[in-house]
Amino acid sequence: MGRTLRNRKRIGKRVAHSASSDELIGLFKWLKMKVRNQKLRPTMFHDTGRGLMTKRPIYPGDVIIAIPKSFLITMDTVLKSEVGFLLKRSHLKLNLQQAMSIFLITESEKQEESVWWRYIKVLPETFDTPAFWKSSDLCLLSKNVYKKTFAALNDLQTFYDEIILFLSSSKEVTITFNEFRWAWYCINSRSIYYDCDSSPYITDTNKNIALAPFLDLLNHSTTAEVEAAFNMNNNCFEIKTYNSFRKYDQVFISYGAHSNTHLLMEYGFILPDNPHDVYEIDYDEIVKVAQNLNLQYIDKKKRVIEENAINRKLVCSKEGMSWSIHAVLKILAMDFTELKSWKLIFKDDTISVTNQKAVKNMSQIILQQELLEIRSVFVKFPSKDKSRLTRHQNLALDLLTIEENILQQSIKLLQ
Numbered sequence: 001m002g003r004t005l006r007n008r009k010r011i012g013k014r015v016a017h018s019a020s021s022d023e024l025i026g027l028f029k030w031l032k033m034k035v036r037n038q039k040l041r042p043t044m045f046h047d048t049g050r051g052l053m054t055k056r057p058i059y060p061g062d063v064i065i066a067i068p069k070s071f072l073i074t075m076d077t078v079l080k081s082e083v084g085f086l087l088k089r090s091h092l093k094l095n096l097q098q099a100m101s102i103f104l105i106t107e108s109e110k111q112e113e114s115v116w117w118r119y120i121k122v123l124p125e126t127f128d129t130p131a132f133w134k135s136s137d138l139c140l141l142s143k144n145v146y147k148k149t150f151a152a153l154n155d156l157q158t159f160y161d162e163i164i165l166f167l168s169s170s171k172e173v174t175i176t177f178n179e180f181r182w183a184w185y186c187i188n189s190r191s192i193y194y195d196c197d198s199s200p201y202i203t204d205t206n207k208n209i210a211l212a213p214f215l216d217l218l219n220h221s222t223t224a225e226v227e228a229a230f231n232m233n234n235n236c237f238e239i240k241t242y243n244s245f246r247k248y249d250q251v252f253i254s255y256g257a258h259s260n261t262h263l264l265m266e267y268g269f270i271l272p273d274n275p276h277d278v279y280e281i282d283y284d285e286i287v288k289v290a291q292n293l294n295l296q297y298i299d300k301k302k303r304v305i306e307e308n309a310i311n312r313k314l315v316c317s318k319e320g321m322s323w324s325i326h327a328v329l330k331i332l333a334m335d336f337t338e339l340k341s342w343k344l345i346f347k348d349d350t351i352s353v354t355n356q357k358a359v360k361n362m363s364q365i366i367l368q369q370e371l372l373e374i375r376s377v378f379v380k381f382p383s384k385d386k387s388r389l390t391r392h393q394n395l396a397l398d399l400l401t402i403e404e405n406i407l408q409q410s411i412k413l414l415q
């Protein structure tokens with residue numbers, strides 16, 4: 001084991017960095033030693049915060065960024081570090097995000113002694129994902145998002161407990177929950193997909209991740225079209241864009257076709273005009289409505305729905321309810337004879353007039369119920385004036401307003 005880990009001293013407050021422009025220039029220079037012809041420059045943008053601006057026009061098909069392998073933090077980097085030493089010595093395995101979290105924290109503690117210090121210094125100090133919110137602000141989230149936050153915090157606690165158990169034999173290393181949460185979300189919100197071979201020391205779940213300094217300053221846009229992959233010819237992780245950008249534009253990539261709930265949970269932001277936005281409806285709530293209407297054979301119908309995985313993607317969007325919600329409702333509304341030919345739902349035809357009426361009735365009840373729930377949260381805000389709300393309260397208010405709009409639109413489409 002390396003000297004630094006054995007003799008670790010606490011140097012001030014760990015993981016509390018706020019990147020100044022000097023630090024960004026530092027990162028830029030560090031990378032410039034290896035990455036020539038950089039087209040992009042870190043800049044503060046009024047709407048998205050820190051991001052990358054282009055210094056020259058960019059055309060579809062251009063490679064906007066290429067980060068050499070030696071600058072990536074991969075499973076290999078972690079296994080070759082002191083954390084790797086601990087992993088090889090232990091009978092316990094961690095997942096890569098856990099191991100990489102310990103790596104980030106221990107490297108952060110070394111400060112200038114770490115070769116990764118220039119990078120670590122520009123990592124965000126904190127995040128706007130609900131896992132960092134005060135509990136009084138969590139109550140301002142809709143039921144769905146609140147439940148997801150609770151589950152995410154539970155998972156985080158479990159991962160942390162596993163780390164504590166893993167580190168228990170190594171008396172020199174202590175990691176607090178807050179340090180772990182910081183590192184976990186650095187990786188969560190900034191890692192790229194990077195194919196890694198299996199390792200005897202790391203579990204296979206979620207093993208294909210890596211951190212790519214500088215590249216991870218790129219913000220997300222729903223209109224961005226990119227291809228990201230490791231190029232074996234030049235040993236660089238590259239991003240190719242299919243968009244055009246004028247000189248001094250902010251360059252965006254796409255993190256995926258994510259809903260606002262997902263963007264908030266994983267990245268801590270939402271987009272007002274997100275074409276991928278959906279409002280999730282809980283399967284149990286749908287079944288409860290059918291039960292309250294005294295519909296028959298519910299257990300049998302549930303079996304059909306669950307065994308055929310029809311209870312997935314139960315969402316509505318501005319275009320109305322998803323096919324799955326309609327299919328679940330159709331099955332729940334079937335009579336005994338109709339249920340025998342339940343596969344007719346795949347034909348997208350009306351099952352019967354009675355079935356159609358029951359589906360419409362249940363749809364209305366479900367959407368109105370959800371709308372009432374959302375509206376009951378609005379009254380919990382400490383002020384109606386957005387300028388008097390904190391950043392997290394504003395995020396909660398914006399998301400709630402978007403959720404209300406989706407529900408209203410879906411109700412309109414039923415009529």
Ligand SMILES: C[S@@+](CC[C@H](N)C(=O)[O-])C[C@H]1O[C@@H](n2cnc3c(N)ncnc32)[C@H](O)[C@@H]1O
Pocket residue numbers: 047048049050051124189190216217218219220221266267268269
């Ligand atoms: C990969 S990093 C991008 C760089 C980041 N802005 C920074 O300053 O380090 C992802 C984070 O950027 C922010 N972000 C990305 N796209 C955004 C957008 N369109 N609007 C607002 N924030 C965005 C979120 O905080 C997200 O967690």
